[in-house]
Amino acid sequence: MDAVTNAVPASLEVSGLAFAYPDGHQALFGVDFSLARGERVALLGPNGAGKTTLVLHLNGILSGGTGTVTVAGLPVGPRHMAEIRQKVGIVFQDPDDQLFMPTVREDVAFGPAAAGIKGAALEERVRTALERVGMQDFADRPPHHLSFGQRRRVAVATVLAMEPEILVLDEPSSNLDPASRRELADILRSLDVTVLMVTHDLPYALELCPRSLVLSDGVIVADGPTGALLSDPELMRAHRLELPFGFDPKSVTMGA
């Protein structure tokens, strides 16, 4: 997976990122990794490993530690904040937090409208984004009347409408029934953006992401093909990663 060598700038480049919360709790101790354009990568790690802290650094919500984050060649910092937030689309874990407008259509339009897009161009953005997640028939429904899986899909659409360079998903499969899980997987596979998926759903990571990073105690401890990482019992045990009962990563044939 040495994908950084081509001419296109990496979608995401994190180097030497360290961060401590104001209460003194240090969450990140020098994180380095890089994602090439179009890659789908899983960020694995036990609870409390610093995954959420890392995610909030990607679009500049948290900052003030050392190290740098670069998105498509653009450094994350106060100078380019609006552009960075357009390029990095974060889908949060609870869709009720993400969908705050009265109707699905307005919610999807929120990001592009905040960026100054109006009228027919805005309608077009909303329509395409909803079509990509198969929710075009629900545009005028209020988000709280949708099923959980549908709300998660709309949450993805709200971010896609901003045409991001990289899509960051925080626990995308949590609370989904198996059918919604599969539908979401199909959607994610059909997108041509870079995806960083934060999860501890290991089979889902194996299904969708050829490459994985393991974050543990604030550092990246492993970076490689997902199948190989999951088949390494030493690594898995050392970082509190456990496969579901009866799941053998070696027995899975990968389509991706």
Place this chain on the structure above:
Amino acid sequence: MGADGGTSRASAAERGGAHRLYRHGHSPVHGLPPHTKLAAAFLFVLVVVSTPREAMWAFGVYAVLLASVAYHARVPAGFLLRRLLIEVPFVAFAVLMPFVAEGERVHVLGLSLSVNGLWGAWNVLAKGTLGVATSVLLAATTELRELLLGLQRLKLPPLLVQIASFMIRYGDVITDEMRRMRIARESRGFEAKGVRHWGVLAKSAGALFIRSYERGERVHLAMVSRGYAGTMPVIDEVTASGAQWRHALALPCAALVVCLLGWML
């Protein structure tokens, strides 16, 4: 980011997010842009309130005007009258006025009533009822969401409109959270039976407040992530043509004529 999702949507049966007050329809009144209806309703109430209470016939004419709006909006009389009941606790006070007010008294059926009090009661009752009827008609013909767009268009402070729109969006979410907390309490054998249990209820209310507050923080994070910088972007621009304004303002203008006649006669 703690998620407490996976919620069942018990109330999701009613389609389209329509509020109970709203009555779906395609009448000419439903079709008017929300801000024209808001302005018309507000002006109408202003005119009604500034009518002298002695001009009793004027209030009759107002009622007829409202009835004709209801007819055009195809809102049935029964629906309107039932919704008017909300007024009852507020006008109960008016009924007391003839008994307690000072001044000249008249005797009706053996009761001694104050003339001033009677006028006062009539004033409150007539103006109150007309005001409530206007609001009920407005709510029956305008969706909540449209009302917000209308308020935004009428240049109400944007922060107020944002707060109102979040109330609509998260009302159900918080009610649902409250319901889950109640089920959790009852599943562990708790039943609120009296003063002794108020402590538990108060703690639940506190927990609900903190959960809602934290949700507010997460929502804000999500908004900032999508480029929110203090103002809501305008997504739906509502506009009204001159003809639409004329239709909407016909009601307060007619009322104004009646009001002026009321002062002169």
